[in-house]
Amino acid sequence: MLRHLNDELRQQQPSVQLLQVVRIKGKGFGVLAGRDISAGERLLEESPLMRAAPTHGDEPVLQNVERAALSLTAADQANLFSLHQHTGRFGEEKTLEGVWMTNALPLDHGFSGIFLQAARFNHDCCPSAYACWNGQLEKETVHAIADIKRGSEITISYFREGTRLERQEHLQSAFGFECLCAMCGLTGAALEKSDVRQERIRELDEVILAASQAHRPKKEVLALVEERIHLLGEEGFAPSRAKRTMVDAIQVCQAHGDVKGASEWARKARKLVLISGGADSPELALHDEVIQTARGRSSGQAVGSQLADGLAKAGM
Ligand SMILES: [Zn+2]
Numbered sequence: 378m379l380r381h382l383n384d385e386l387r388q389q390q391p392s393v394q395l396l397q398v399v400r401i402k403g404k405g406f407g408v409l410a411g412r413d414i415s416a417g418e419r420l421l422e423e424s425p426l427m428r429a430a431p432t433h434g435d436e437p438v439l440q441n442v443e444r445a446a447l448s449l450t451a452a453d454q455a456n457l458f459s460l461h462q463h464t465g466r467f468g469e470e471k472t473l474e475g476v477w478m479t480n481a482l483p484l485d486h487g488f489s490g491i492f493l494q495a496a497r498f499n500h501d502c503c504p505s506a507y508a509c510w511n512g513q514l515e516k517e518t519v520h521a522i523a524d525i526k527r528g529s530e531i532t533i534s535y536f537r538e539g540t541r542l543e544r545q546e547h548l549q550s551a552f553g554f555e556c557l558c559a560m561c562g563l564t565g566a567a568l569e570k571s572d573v574r575q576e577r578i579r580e581l582d583e584v585i586l587a588a589s590q591a592h593r594p595k596k597e598v599l600a601l602v603e604e605r606i607h608l609l610g611e612e613g614f615a616p617s618r619a620k621r622t623m624v625d626a627i628q629v630c631q632a633h634g635d636v637k638g639a640s641e642w643a644r645k646a647r648k649l650v651l652i653s654g655g656a657d658s659p660e661l662a663l664h665d666e667v668i669q670t671a672r673g674r675s676s677g678q679a680v681g682s683q684l685a686d687g688l689a690k691a692g693m
Contacts, residue, residue, distance in 0.1 A: 396420060396531070398497050403557070405461055406497045407530050414525040416615070417652040420506060421519040423492045426453055429477075431487030442477050460496050463553035479552065485512045492517050500552070501532030502544055502560040503613050507653040508533045520653050522615035532558075538579045540572040560613070574612045581605040585625050595633040602626045617653040620646055627667055640671030 394411040395418075401407035414420070427449055429441040446454065458471050460480050467475030480496045481489040495508055495517045508519045525531055536547050541561055548556050563571050581601055588598045606619045623646035630638035647664040654660055 396494075398494075401499070401530065404499050404554075407499045408497050410525045410527050410529050410531055412527045414521045414527075414531075416521050416523050418521045419518060419655050420521055420531065421494055422511070422514060422516040423494050423519075424516050425484070425490030426457060426493050428484060428488050428490035429481075431489075439474055439477075442473060446473055456493055457491060460491070460493070463551075465553040466550075482508070482510070482517060484510045490517070495519060498531060498533045500535040500548065500554075500556060501530075501558040502534065502536070502556060503558065503615075504532040504534040505529070505615070506531050506533050507615075507617060509654055509658075511654065511658060513657060513659045518655055518658075520655060522617045522653050538575050540575050541568060542572075571612065574608050578605060578608050578612065581608070582622075585622070589625065589629055589632065592632070595629055595635065595638075598629045599626060602629070615652075617649040620649040620653065623649070631667075636671045640668050643667035 395414070397409045397411050398406055399409055427442075427445045429438060429445045432438045432441070446457065449457065457473075458476060460476050462471050462475040463479045467478065477491065480491055482492060482495065484490050490510075498506065498508065498519065505521060505523045505525050506519050507522045508517060510516075511518045519533065521531070535552060536544060539547065541563070545556060545561065548554060560571065581604060585598060585601045585605065588601060602622055602625055605622045609618050609622070610616070623642050626642040627639045627646065630636075630642060643664040647661060647668070650658050650660045650664060
């Protein structure tokens, strides 16, 4: 299996093997950088091995998963069952439900999918890469969001902000592992500071939304936006983590008729989309439309809500 994966990765990157799938002690498989990597580089684009439709009516989603799995070749079924399963929740013996629930990633329109290669990236609470579904390409893409040294493990995040305890509890219950990342390894005053920041970062998400909905003055809401972006940076997150907060800023400016302000935030967000989603990310078009609106070349109708929808789909 390991050889098969590395062969596939080599075919995608004929000159230099960008990614190396290796066994990492205590983590099962993991992905290492085969060379120095710069923020913004596309590390992977992968079609789903299988995808399952969302639940409709009374039909449980598992039936859709079973149907999709039955249409796989025997070799792909074996590949599917080579993936990790959360043994604490689903037991030692692998089941379709266990493998699916442990590895499925959101696509769009409520669909979920399994990716053999993307599934090999381990979690880090402060990751060096970002994985998202590109509906235009019909592929999951993974981009470096920070510079990564050759030989370092490349990680993505399975979970968003929270205190160390909240993150550990969630990762243990949803995925069955204890996170040993640098952020989770903090102790004493450093841990306390990190936890306070993480709580405020999460709280600000709701505070910004509530302030926008209550039509608070633009200056007041944008100060909250700036505070959240500042805290994300202080916590050591890659700049792209601030993308969704910038969309909040775009929407606040739009709600106040500030076309120029919206355009300026869209420019900033666009740079982050390029890093985390690439030049073919469908999100870019949404930001371009906001920028065009400021130039008087587009009506900009409903762009704000499209942006929010696009990012929600991308899980940001
Ligand atoms: Zn962690």
